[in-house]
Amino acid sequence: MKERYFTTFRLILLALFAALVVVAKIALRTPLQMPGHSGIFWMAIVIVAAGVVPKAGAASIVGLTSGILAGFLGMGDFGALNTFLSYTAVGVGTDLALLLLQDPENPATSALSAALGHMGKFVVKWALSAITGAPAGFVALGLARALVGYIVFGALGGLLGALTLKALRRAGFFAYVAEKR
Amino acid sequence: MSRTRRVLIGVAILIVVGGALLGLEAARRRRLTEADLEPGSIPIYVEGDLAAAFAPDDRERLEQVAFQDAEEGKTQEGWMLRDVLRLHLAEKSLTPGTLITVSSGSRGKSVQLTWAEVDSEENMVMFDLSGRGTLKLVSKLNRLDVRDEWVQDADRIEVNQP
Numbered sequence A: 001m002k003e004r005y006f007t008t009f010r011l012i013l014l015a016l017f018a019a020l021v022v023v024a025k026i027a028l029r030t031p032l033q034m035p036g037h038s039g040i041f042w043m044a045i046v047i048v049a050a051g052v053v054p055k056a057g058a059a060s061i062v063g064l065t066s067g068i069l070a071g072f073l074g075m076g077d078f079g080a081l082n083t084f085l086s087y088t089a090v091g092v093g094t095d096l097a098l099l100l101l102q103d104p105e106n107p108a109t110s111a112l113s114a115a116l117g118h119m120g121k122f123v124v125k126w127a128l129s130a131i132t133g134a135p136a137g138f139v140a141l142g143l144a145r146a147l148v149g150y151i152v153f154g155a156l157g158g159l160l161g162a163l164t165l166k167a168l169r170r171a172g173f174f175a176y177v178a179e180k181r
Numbered sequence B: 001m002s003r004t005r006r007v008l009i010g011v012a013i014l015i016v017v018g019g020a021l022l023g024l025e026a027a028r029r030r031r032l033t034e035a036d037l038e039p040g041s042i043p044i045y046v047e048g049d050l051a052a053a054f055a056p057d058d059r060e061r062l063e064q065v066a067f068q069d070a071e072e073g074k075t076q077e078g079w080m081l082r083d084v085l086r087l088h089l090a091e092k093s094l095t096p097g098t099l100i101t102v103s104s105g106s107r108g109k110s111v112q113l114t115w116a117e118v119d120s121e122e123n124m125v126m127f128d129l130s131g132r133g134t135l136k137l138v139s140k141l142n143r144l145d146v147r148d149e150w151v152q153d154a155d156r157i158e159v160n161q162p
Helices: A008-027 A039-052 A058-072 A080-101 A107-132 A137-141 A143-170 A173-180 B003-031 B056-060 B081-088 B115-119
Strands: B042-046 B049-054 B064-068 B075-080 B099-104 B109-114 B126-129 B135-138 B156-160
Touching (some): A008 A039, A008 A058, A039 A143, A039 A173, A058 A080, A080 A107, A080 B003, A107 A143, A107 B003, B042 B081, B049 B081, B081 B115, B099 B115
Antiparallel strands (some): B042 B049, B099 B109, B099 B156
16 A cells, blocks of 8 residues: 555654644744744744654744744734734744754754744744835834744744754653654 | 755755745835835835834734823823834834934824833824824824924935934
């Protein structure tokens, strides 16, 4: 029998990570008034998801699913479409970056992948702002500063994700998942 | 391909995409004309260039404030000019001495304030939504606290460094 690209078990794992992204966005608050600061949490989750399910498209599924969840929950200031597209962009951007950089457990490649993925979100938000004329929150702080914020916090999230993956490997999580699969 | 090479390519992509984005934004801001603005928007000019606009949708995003004017005791309710400017302009472009001119082409009225005056909460420099659906600039400032001094039907904001 032909093996499916994503097993049901892996899809369930990815859906759980997607839910975790949304929960993190709602529940985890930092007092930083800087654009992109939440990337430190959710890029860590996306990188962990890409490490736990090491297949191209895993991060995209997390982005897409979390985008649907966040859209239906009314998250974001600029409507469901903006929320959906920006969440999806994070996943797709991270996936594309990982295709090039590979190895989400390596802190350097992971940080760079996450920075690129998080920048994907920024690009989508900017593009929607340019197309629809909707004000973008980051405009008030200056585009360059906001862009740097997205890259830095994305990279920090990626670093956190790589460290989490290393900790999971040490704890025997991957061996456990291999058995369950 | 070695990891170092892949990382270098990744960094290059990051720089190219970021640079392209900043370049496109700069070009977009240069191309912006009043014809592109949503009807009902008040254009904001910085040093003579159209930089942004206070659009009707922005009103939903800003906190509403109110005060009673001393002249007639009526409630003036709307959005602080400082919040409007902060929403669209970089903080660094607004220094205490920055001159802000709000004018009305149809009324032939205008008022020039400094950012320090606009930014002061007690001055309550704000746009009130008139019954006709246009915005008038009102405040508690001595030189802008009565009807004759207010700028009704405001249709232009200019920001200039002294």
